Amino acid sequence: MKNFLSPFDADETLKLAIHASEHGDTHSAIRYLTELLNIQPDHGAACYFLAMQYAEIGLFERAITTLQHAVEINPTFDIAQFQLGLLYLQTQQMLQAEQIFSGLSLSSHDPALTAFSLGYLALFKEQIPNAIHHFQEGIAVCSNDALSNDIKRVIAQVENAAQNSSIPKLNNQDIAHSNHFTETQTEQASTTNEHKTLTGFLGAYLDTIDEDNGPH
Template sequence: MYENLDDAELLRAALDAMNREHNADAVSLLKILVDRNPVHPYGHYLLAAEHMQLGMVDRAEEGFARAVALAPDFPIARFQLGQLYLVKGDGALAKSTLAPLADLPSGTALASYAKGLIAMVDDDVSGAVEALQTGLACEQEILPLAGDMQRLLANLMAPTEDGAFPAGVETTMSAAPLYLSAYGKTDP
């Protein structure tokens, strides 16, 4: 049925299916795209986001990692892979994945968000709060991501007596991947 569509048409149709929350159609179209063009980083990225949306964490991890391997300078794919590692509890891998993003030009929201997540790995709540506030003060290219970072910041700013992360932070980070596909619903 889709054999007459080229890569750009498959991608556009998949994005349309994602925007309509037709996950099965989006997954089918993206699978065709990456089977036909296995070096299409955006196709792997979107397929991983759909897998995450469906709760298929291992497939999502594999897809985000593939997208980053194909395009190491694909910042949102790298960010989401780092975020996924953080959610899975692998702080060291999250930190090494996010580190290149922290070196993006200052004034870049994604760089500040990456610094905030790295600070979380290091149990540096004040550093995480400062970095997230800085990121939120920047121009926002991805509004759903900004919303996730605002919720995370609100949880981090909740005071605790022992200085540990507030209980709600884990919930926020666990819930964040539910929004991953929303980060990619625009053209590459």
């Protein structure tokens, strides 16, 4: 009879955090996630989602640290590594971003992330046609609409900058954060502009998390 008064378990707390984020309550989402991680510090999905929330409110270094922990927990957590690379790029840590994308280009199990990483590596070398080619290759095999749409925006920015004979400048403003969860995505997560920038922050990718096996 008193089960409804019992503390929330990890999966329930993560669902509460996702629900709060869906309704624009980032602070409550952070509170739920930190509570969860204080009890279960190696919960990779919670680390990943907490990093998304930190980035949403501009706490980029804290987001980076949290993503680093998620990758330490699961070195094959490819989408967390990709997000980490984007955050390094967002915060002008170009060497670290290059290292992340270089590694993913060789080891990722997701062909879309492999192609997108190659695209960013080409972009670093100002090889614009090559970068666009890789980005388009990735879009062709990407099963995540939010990620595909973000990369399409990157292509549009790169093409516009190329027409103006300039390379897009990176800053830490207006991370494009898609955060539209369905109930099914929530269940999967629990088991587991100048203002525009080159980076699209990919919060909707929580639905690709598998706690044991990384993104799928």
